[in-house]
Amino acid sequence: MTAPMVHPVLKNGVGAFIPQCRRLVFHYCERSGSSRGMIEYVKKDLIQFAKEHPHVEVIVTPRPSKHPVIRGLYLNGKDKVVCVRNMEPKDIAGKVELLKESSGNRMKVFKKPVISTTESVRGIWSPFHSAPHKI
């Protein structure tokens, strides 16, 4: 008895939802002015963020003489980096939100109107291309 080499496929959100962002790394420099907003964000808002999102590992580490960046690492092995130089804490919070919510996949253009595992042969029904409805 050996089953063929097939594997059940994850449908994230069916049964359980696994948040895809696993780690956020905050790099800042304490001498340069471009990190001013970042340092303020780390001091004031980051602990609250970490408490609210316990599934994300938060790491703060200095990177001298460089602009501040936030790096998001994802379960699919990819990462996303956002430069937050000269940004205010409010804007940085927005970027953090963006990284946290991202799936880590690359941006792609959806060319087909329907994405489905069981695609219909006939496509989407359109009211403009069928016989008019009679009562």
Place this chain on the structure above:
Amino acid sequence: MAGLLRTPLVLARNNLRVSAVRACPPALTRTFLINVKPAKKSKAKDETKINDTTTTTSPSSEATGATTDSKYRIETPPSAVVAFAHRLGLNNLKDQTLLMRIVTHPSYERVGVQTNEGLDTLGARALEMYVLEYLHVKYPKLPTETLQEAVEVYTRTSTLEIMAKELGVDDVARWVRSKPDVGYQLSSKTVKASVVRAVVGALYVDQGPAKAREFVHAHFLSRDFDLASLLQFKEPKLYLSFLMKRLGREVPVARLMSETGRKSKAPVFIVGVYSGTEKIGEGFGSSLKMAEFRANTDALKKYYMEEIKDFGLPSDVDIEGAVYTPTKIGDTQVIV
């Protein structure tokens, strides 16, 4: 340790120790857990460097023993384990020390370190049991061999390894890589699969069978898999006639239902299989033979894949207040 584990926020510092501390508010400086070596210049490997070079400096004596084989040792910062636990809903474990135990493979031998050996074994059995129980009750007519194959598909190492990646086990597994000169090479797949099984085992021990079952249903059985693809028949016509005989029904007869382009390059035939007046299967094909083959296979799949809706499971008795009402039990396999 438990108190520290609850805080996922970890501050890392590099060699610029003084300035790093100065930049952080005093409250944060106390939560230093990780000592990160200065990141390398290479962009792509930046993060893995952080991951590899971090060493736990938690108060427990686990990580203090210096070993010569540190090159092969894969360590885990506690903060990553806490994030992993929250991702999987393990944050409610009564015994929080189980977390480190789940992610520690037996290859990670060290004095005073608990490994996931027992949890792995228990988890493997619990996992198989819950998957088997669910499939058996949902598809009572499924042949035993196919049922066993289905359980294998859901619980084998390669599936668990894929799951491990999707759950973020790569980040937290603690183990020791085999040295190149050793005959048996421990695979990272084995390690990751053991961690996934240990999660089920830990839930079973700590939270009880109901929670373990909930986890198996949510993370394993919710996956998309076409069970009917496991049903393969070499001679469906013969098989179907034996099945009908066993069920005491009329001999199956194939009838041509419609056709197009018989003389053309691309003909299509649609054949239906009838037992008496009841149509039990339908198939298409570019030849009559192929269409009949498909129709017979379809009839068999329809019979064996009969699905029970709104069923109870035998393990319902583990849940307080729930009563198990058995559904019908399927027939044994047809001998051809």
